Amino acid sequence: MTNASPTTACVLIIGNEILSGKTQDKNLQFLGAELSRRGVRLEEARVLPDDKAEIIATLNACRAKYKYVITTGGIGPTHDDITAECVASAFKRDLILHDDAVELLRRSGRELNPARLKMAHVPKGSVLIDNPISNAPGFRIENVFVLAGIPSVARAMFSNFADQLGAGGSIYSRNVDVFLPEGDIAKPLGSIAAKHSDVEIGSYPFSRDSRYGANLVVRGPNESLVEEIFGLVITAMQDLGGEVHVGESSS
Amino acid sequence: MTNASPTTACVLIIGNEILSGKTQDKNLQFLGAELSRRGVRLEEARVLPDDKAEIIATLNACRAKYKYVITTGGIGPTHDDITAECVASAFKRDLILHDDAVELLRRSGRELNPARLKMAHVPKGSVLIDNPISNAPGFRIENVFVLAGIPSVARAMFSNFADQLGAGGSIYSRNVDVFLPEGDIAKPLGSIAAKHSDVEIGSYPFSRDSRYGANLVVRGPNESLVEEIFGLVITAMQDLGGEVHVGESSS
Numbered sequence: 001m002t003n004a005s006p007t008t009a010c011v012l013i014i015g016n017e018i019l020s021g022k023t024q025d026k027n028l029q030f031l032g033a034e035l036s037r038r039g040v041r042l043e044e045a046r047v048l049p050d051d052k053a054e055i056i057a058t059l060n061a062c063r064a065k066y067k068y069v070i071t072t073g074g075i076g077p078t079h080d081d082i083t084a085e086c087v088a089s090a091f092k093r094d095l096i097l098h099d100d101a102v103e104l105l106r107r108s109g110r111e112l113n114p115a116r117l118k119m120a121h122v123p124k125g126s127v128l129i130d131n132p133i134s135n136a137p138g139f140r141i142e143n144v145f146v147l148a149g150i151p152s153v154a155r156a157m158f159s160n161f162a163d164q165l166g167a168g169g170s171i172y173s174r175n176v177d178v179f180l181p182e183g184d185i186a187k188p189l190g191s192i193a194a195k196h197s198d199v200e201i202g203s204y205p206f207s208r209d210s211r212y213g214a215n216l217v218v219r220g221p222n223e224s225l226v227e228e229i230f231g232l233v234i235t236a237m238q239d240l241g242g243e244v245h246v247g248e249s250s251s
Numbered sequence: 252m253t254n255a256s257p258t259t260a261c262v263l264i265i266g267n268e269i270l271s272g273k274t275q276d277k278n279l280q281f282l283g284a285e286l287s288r289r290g291v292r293l294e295e296a297r298v299l300p301d302d303k304a305e306i307i308a309t310l311n312a313c314r315a316k317y318k319y320v321i322t323t324g325g326i327g328p329t330h331d332d333i334t335a336e337c338v339a340s341a342f343k344r345d346l347i348l349h350d351d352a353v354e355l356l357r358r359s360g361r362e363l364n365p366a367r368l369k370m371a372h373v374p375k376g377s378v379l380i381d382n383p384i385s386n387a388p389g390f391r392i393e394n395v396f397v398l399a400g401i402p403s404v405a406r407a408m409f410s411n412f413a414d415q416l417g418a419g420g421s422i423y424s425r426n427v428d429v430f431l432p433e434g435d436i437a438k439p440l441g442s443i444a445a446k447h448s449d450v451e452i453g454s455y456p457f458s459r460d461s462r463y464g465a466n467l468v469v470r471g472p473n474e475s476l477v478e479e480i481f482g483l484v485i486t487a488m489q490d491l492g493g494e495v496h497v498g499e500s501s502s
Contacts, residue, residue, distance in 0.1 A: 019283050020287045186369070
């Protein structure tokens with residue numbers, strides 16, 4: 001929305017444990033922030049159960065729709081780890097034993113029983129993604145990146161290919177805390193947003209020390225335009241008599 | 252999967268701030284756990300940007316597929332709060348000013364300007380969901396429940412209708428920490444899972460004080476069956492020489 005043809009991505013979080021509330025997902029926020037820093041627009045995320053038909057159908061819909069798909073979870077040795085076989089099915093490829101993956105697993109020093117060898121099986125044509133933490137690799141096939149669900153491992157894997165996602169520029173972001181209730185700032189903020197659809201303007205209410213306010217965010221690929229609109233927002237808030245605290249800029 | 256015709260649900264998390272990594276979602280885990288306690292199976296969650304076409308299309312797909320759809324986010328007074336109008340479009344209903352909602356908003360004591368009155372607009376035929384925290388209500392229309400994104404408000408709103416989700420029984424759950432690497436327990440665990448598809452068996456690896464292990468979870472609607480299979484899991488782990496720490500049971 002801030003760019004005529006942005007580089008897009010989708011994250012698929014795979015695992016019953018996220019849907020049942022057993023586990024708090026910690027990968028989406030990390031991936032969203034890292035993609036944004038690299039100018040990649042995360043347009044959707046889906047949390048899916050350990051269900052083959054659902055995973056295959058979703059993967060096929062999303063890899064056709066978005067430039068990149070990143071999955072997390074379901075690549076361990078147990079029966080409920082079905083991501084690799086689902087990706088193979090989605091791409092209509094065989095699941096093959098990857099020699100380099102066997103070599104990586106051997107480093108753990110543990111017996112390479114059939115369960116552990118399962119983690120060396122990837123769809124034919126995949127490129128491995130190194131896992132410096134627990135050896136069992138992730139993999140990339142075409143525009144799909146398959147990562148572990150454990151946050152430390154997912155982060156380490158992501159860092160191995162993040163620079164390949166080259167999207168032509170960052171997304172710049174400025175933000176300010178305004179100590180006025182959202183209902184009072186909505187009109188002037190909406191007017192600015194209506195005139196400048198080439199940046200994204202978000203309003204996120206907060207209550208802090210019994211005072212109401214909103215964190216206002218201006219984001220877009222054009223740094224000088226973001227700065228200009230951000231200036232308009234600040235001025236509008238000051239005109240309302242609002243106390244403003246400008247946050248750190250980020251890109 | 253644990254039940255011939257489970258009561259199903261889907262959660263739609265609406266907001267650019269979740270996808271950009273600005274904000275960590277805290278509603279999904281809460282809703283997943285609360286639905287599970289009530290025997291409702293959360294089968295999918297999606298995180299969507301503030302984009303009308305995407306929200307409308309997703310809402311229509313999901314309300315047809317699942318018994319309940321719960322949305323969070325996008326019901327405030329600012330220009331980026333578009334959930335209510337999207338829900339109205341999805342249902343092909345007019346967005347109308349709801350008198351009771353106006354009355355609720357009046358309680359805040361603040362000026363009822365057009366931005367605040369926006370929060371009193373709901374699709375025609377909606378039933379309001381009370382918001383004891385900041386007054387602006389959520390609403391229900393058919394099988395769709397529309398909640399605020401702020402976690403404290405989302406929780407308060409959910410508690411107002413949670414008992415209506417009656418799903419015919421809870422989902423029971425037992426869990427145990429086993430201090431063996433997942434690669435060593437995968438085979439016996441997989442054998443038990445293959446023979447008992449009427450319960451769900453999950454394995455979630457951990458590393459604690461430099462020791463590897465996995466938290467094994469047995470879940471299902473039939474309590475005595477869950478207990479029976481859980482006993483088989485414990486025995487299998489003890490046969491492998493694993494130290495086991497049984498967790499609290501929950502339903």
